[in-house]
Amino acid sequence: MASTQLTDEELFSQLKCFGYTPGPVTENTRPVYLKKLKKFREEQQQQRGKGRVSGTSSSSTGAPRPVRHDVRRLSSGRRPGLKSSVLGFSSDESDAETPLKRKGLDHMKRPSRSPHLQQQQLKIRAATPLNEANKKQYGVGTALKSNSFPSPDGQTSASLGWETGKRSMHDPESRDEDVNDEVQNSHPVNGRSAARLNTSKLAGEYSDSDEEEVGGPGGPERDRRSLELRRIYTSGPFATLVDGRGSRIGGKNCALNPLGNRAMAGGREEDEERGKKGDLDASGGLRSHMLPRKSIYVSLGEDHRSNTGENNHVNSEEGASGSNMASVALRPRYRASYSSTLSPQGGYSNHIPVQNHAYGPGTQKKKPTAPEDELLLQFKREEQPSSGSFSAHYLSMFLLTAACLFFLLLGLMYIRMRGSGSPGGDGVIKSHPFGSNFDSSYSKTEKDVILKLLLSLHDHLAIVAGHHDCGEQQYASRSLSREQVTQYLLAQNGDFKDFIDVSLEWIIRAGQDVGIRLSGQRADDLVTDVSEISWLESTHPRMPFTCRFRRALLTVMNKVLVVAVVVGLVCSVVFYVKYRWRREEEETRQMYDMVERIIDVLRTHGEACQENRDLEPYLPIPHVRDSLVQPQDRRKMKKVWERAVKFLSANESRIRTETQQIKGADFMVWRWIQPPLSSDKSKMWQGKAFPLDRRNSPPNSLTPCLKIRNMFDPDMEVGDSWDLAIQEAILEKCSDNDGIVHISVDKNSKEGCVYVKCLSAEHSGKAFKALHGSWFDGKLVTVKYLRLDRYHQRFPQAQGCSVPLKASSLHQTPASCPLQHGGPNSSGFS
Amino acid sequence: MSTTSQKHRNFVSEPMADKPVTALAGIGDRLGHSLMEQGYDKAYVVLGQFLLLRKDTELFCYWLKDVTAANSKQADDCAQCLKEWCDAFL
Numbered sequence: 001m002a003s004t005q006l007t008d009e010e011l012f013s014q015l016k017c018f019g020y021t022p023g024p025v026t027e028n029t030r031p032v033y034l035k036k037l038k039k040f041r042e043e044q045q046q047q048r049g050k051g052r053v054s055g056t057s058s059s060s061t062g063a064p065r066p067v068r069h070d071v072r073r074l075s076s077g078r079r080p081g082l083k084s085s086v087l088g089f090s091s092d093e094s095d096a097e098t099p100l101k102r103k104g105l106d107h108m109k110r111p112s113r114s115p116h117l118q119q120q121q122l123k124i125r126a127a128t129p130l131n132e133a134n135k136k137q138y139g140v141g142t143a144l145k146s147n148s149f150p151s152p153d154g155q156t157s158a159s160l161g162w163e164t165g166k167r168s169m170h171d172p173e174s175r176d177e178d179v180n181d182e183v184q185n186s187h188p189v190n191g192r193s194a195a196r197l198n199t200s201k202l203a204g205e206y207s208d209s210d211e212e213e214v215g216g217p218g219g220p221e222r223d224r225r226s227l228e229l230r231r232i233y234t235s236g237p238f239a240t241l242v243d244g245r246g247s248r249i250g251g252k253n254c255a256l257n258p259l260g261n262r263a264m265a266g267g268r269e270e271d272e273e274r275g276k277k278g279d280l281d282a283s284g285g286l287r288s289h290m291l292p293r294k295s296i297y298v299s300l301g302e303d304h305r306s307n308t309g310e311n312n313h314v315n316s317e318e319g320a321s322g323s324n325m326a327s328v329a330l331r332p333r334y335r336a337s338y339s340s341t342l343s344p345q346g347g348y349s350n351h352i353p354v355q356n357h358a359y360g361p362g363t364q365k366k367k368p369t370a371p372e373d374e375l376l377l378q379f380k381r382e383e384q385p386s387s388g389s390f391s392a393h394y395l396s397m398f399l400l401t402a403a404c405l406f407f408l409l410l411g412l413m414y415i416r417m418r419g420s421g422s423p424g425g426d427g428v429i430k431s432h433p434f435g436s437n438f439d440s441s442y443s444k445t446e447k448d449v450i451l452k453l454l455l456s457l458h459d460h461l462a463i464v465a466g467h468h469d470c471g472e473q474q475y476a477s478r479s480l481s482r483e484q485v486t487q488y489l490l491a492q493n494g495d496f497k498d499f500i501d502v503s504l505e506w507i508i509r510a511g512q513d514v515g516i517r518l519s520g521q522r523a524d525d526l527v528t529d530v531s532e533i534s535w536l537e538s539t540h541p542r543m544p545f546t547c548r549f550r551r552a553l554l555t556v557m558n559k560v561l562v563v564a565v566v567v568g569l570v571c572s573v574v575f576y577v578k579y580r581w582r583r584e585e586e587e588t589r590q591m592y593d594m595v596e597r598i599i600d601v602l603r604t605h606g607e608a609c610q611e612n613r614d615l616e617p618y619l620p621i622p623h624v625r626d627s628l629v630q631p632q633d634r635r636k637m638k639k640v641w642e643r644a645v646k647f648l649s650a651n652e653s654r655i656r657t658e659t660q661q662i663k664g665a666d667f668m669v670w671r672w673i674q675p676p677l678s679s680d681k682s683k684m685w686q687g688k689a690f691p692l693d694r695r696n697s698p699p700n701s702l703t704p705c706l707k708i709r710n711m712f713d714p715d716m717e718v719g720d721s722w723d724l725a726i727q728e729a730i731l732e733k734c735s736d737n738d739g740i741v742h743i744s745v746d747k748n749s750k751e752g753c754v755y756v757k758c759l760s761a762e763h764s765g766k767a768f769k770a771l772h773g774s775w776f777d778g779k780l781v782t783v784k785y786l787r788l789d790r791y792h793q794r795f796p797q798a799q800g801c802s803v804p805l806k807a808s809s810l811h812q813t814p815a816s817c818p819l820q821h822g823g824p825n826s827s828g829f830s
Numbered sequence: 831m832s833t834t835s836q837k838h839r840n841f842v843s844e845p846m847a848d849k850p851v852t853a854l855a856g857i858g859d860r861l862g863h864s865l866m867e868q869g870y871d872k873a874y875v876v877l878g879q880f881l882l883l884r885k886d887t888e889l890f891c892y893w894l895k896d897v898t899a900a901n902s903k904q905a906d907d908c909a910q911c912l913k914e915w916c917d918a919f920l
Contacts, residue, residue, distance in 0.1 A: 022884070024882060026882065028879060028882065028893070029882055029883055029893065031892075031896050032889050032892045032893045032896065033889075036889060689843050690844040695845060695847050696847070773844070780843060780918070
């Protein structure tokens with residue numbers, strides 16, 4: 001509608017069509033009325049659309065709206081051909097042959113990103129009625145979920161939606177119906193502005209299936225999600241999870257690890273990952289709330305092969321084995337915060353997809369999308385950059401992987417350094433610790449031989465020691481006997497034979513540690529002569545790589561464990577302290593609450609006693625308690641009650657605790673001893689709100705009749721003579737003005753109107769001045785002049801009044817008491 | 831009793847006379863400046879606008895949000911204040 005071309009008159013009339021009477025359409029009010037018109041139109045369309053949509057819930061009938069038609073056609077057109085190729089992200093996985101298995105995969109893979117989806121998700125979450133389209137729902141959900149994936153444009157998401165639609169086609173009829181829904185879903189996915197109805201309807205189905213499957217409305221909170229997930233875990237047998245993953249695992253993972261996904265662009269081989277879910281520990285599930293933050297770590301430190309492409313995404317930057325190694329290597333590098341969370345995280349992320357599996361082992365039911373949806377949604381909300389910063393996100397991911405690679409390399413190098421001793425080499429050994437004597441005593445070849453001998457001896461001993469240290473059985477002892485050494489050296493090189501003793505002697509002579517320790521018959525004997533040598537041992541054992549790794553790993557783990565334990569202790573202490581403190585606060589609050597209630601009860605009782613002299617002015621304490629606290633709460637509130645009683649006796653001055661005999665038994669009672677305040681229910685004048693001057697009152701009194709507004713509230717008045725009280729009050733206020741001849745209180749008026757007629761305009765002017773702008777009983781009174789003839793029309797009896805009224809002494813309100821005793825003559829009221 | 835601000839109560843308690851537009855509930859310095867720039871320098875001018883819209887608070891809110899960068903709460907407060915003033919004094 002070209003609402004901008006509407007003239008003022010047209011706008012006016014259009015608004016009138018909607019049954020709304022607009023004010024003048026001026027340049028100021030025009031935009032406002034345009035907005036209103038738009039709103040009216042939208043409402044109209046909504047109503048129309050609602051009727052239509054409800055008719056075509058999940059059937060494949062044509063959509064009433066043209067947009068939907070388009071989508072449908074498109075989707076049906078696309079369906080046959082589409083494959084994963086459309087979406088670049090992890091295009092490798094997913095192929096149509098195994099639709100059942102792959103569905104989740106593909107869905108997950110597809111990044112269908114659009115900011116709209118978030119809102120849609122939200123709406124979906126809020127939805128209602130239940131549908132059966134489990135699988136489809138799931139697919140849709142996952143399709144929607146993959147929102148977290150960066151997508152260059154809406155197209156991919158569109159194709160995603162269609163793809164899911166196509167996929168669902170593989171399944172029997174139940175799917176077909178859902179296609180519609182899917183189509184509807186892909187609506188927002190495509191970024192087209194679908195009617196709210198569509199999404200809400202979808203949302204309804206969606207959430208319903210969630211409800212169905214998850215067993216409860218998926219709340220947006222992560223806790224709830226983790227709760228659901230836990231439930232899912234407990235319900236799903238893990239055994240089934242271990243075998244081939246397939247369907248949705250990736251989806252869930254993807255949903256949960258949008259960041260990881262982004263990082264893992266590139267081909268993934270989900271197939272080999274399949275079925276490699278090793279140990280799933282249940283505790284991983286409980287960490288769900290940590291997952292969002294740790295998604296990156298999960299992706300990095302995944303030591304389980306991820307089953308699906310999505311898992312690949314999540315798992316690591318590299319391929320399967322490499323990442324495995326890398327993750328293992330990474331472990332020692334990362335400290336407490338990482339490693340301890342890595343494995344559970346990994347386990348957890350594995351779990352998540354697994355749970356899907358548990359639900360639909362054979363039937364390909366797309367299962368709980370709600371939890372992942374919500375989690376994903378939260379992810380998206382928290383971490384999701386707008387689709388515009390797509391490349392920025394990739395960049396950050398890239399930087400992250402680079403950093404991890406760096407650490408990995410560092411770790412490797414570190415370990416290698418640690419483990420290896422002196423770099424051996426077959427080349428000429430230039431340096432030796434034997435001093436210049438050595439050089440001078442022997443010729444070059446001899447030197448070489450000796451040195452080589454020593455080197456090989458050293459290496460051998462190192463290996464022996466290393467293996468022994470690692471616990472391998474073939475080397476029972478760390479040191480080798482001389483005979484063994486001799487044997488070995490001879491085996492190495494015949495030339496050595498002559499030089500064995502020489503070299504041993506040189507070792508002894510060497511002042512420093514050359515890496516070989518010589519000992520005599522008994523261990524730790526210092527040897528001074530070659531003949532005494534019986535055992536040789538290496539002081540620089542060289543352990544095999546794996547052994548080194550293991551040891552390093554164990555060391556790190558131990559340290560990490562210790563740190564974690566300490567941290568855990570501290571945390572638990574802190575939490576405990578906080579918890580106690582909170583409990584204390586809660587109890588104190590309850591106590592004060594109870595105290596207030598007691599005071600109220602006592603006060604009302606006291607007031608009741610005032611009126612009714614038959615009641616005892618005190619109340620037994622147990623009776624008060626029993627009337628305030630429900631029977632089932634009494635035990636719980638016992639402590640609170642005790643504290644309240646103590647508080648009252650110590651701090652409350654209006655209540656006196658005493659002992660009384662009631663029906664023969666002694667009771668501790670409370671007596672309310674506050675003298676009753678002057679009841680503020682009485683009507684009194686409370687001062688003027690503003691000074692009357694020319695601005696807010698007519699310059700001269702116009703008529704002798706006044707209408708006084710806001711004197712009372714007809715709903716709130718109690719009693720049967722309050723109108724008289726009001727009249728009295730008015731008369732009192734105008735006591736100096738003896739020109740009031742008629743007062744009439746309009747009992748039914750909402751505005752609390754009182755009509756007053758005066759002798760003359762002058763009198764009414766005085767009354768006006770006295771009354772207008774005063775506060776009466778908490779309400780601001782306003783006065784205005786009435787026309788005399790109208791007044792007489794309304795109150796014909798006033799025509800004949802001419803006797804000035806005076807405040808009566810019969811009805812003495814507290815307001816009047818201190819001021820004056822009412823006039824001695826009781827006035828007659830007309 | 832509804833929760834009205836002190837400003838509201840002050841405004842509604844007496845005829846507005848020549849009060850500036852910042853005396854309206856919900857209109858602070860920023861919005862006040864914005865209104866004054868557009869020519870609504872006194873409260874009665876805004877009242878005029880309110881009356882033009884037939885004392886419809888919803889429309890008035892639209893208008894106010896249009897004309898200034900008011901948020902829903904501020905617009906609501908102002909509309910409510912004007913409405914009550916009108917109820918009391920018109």
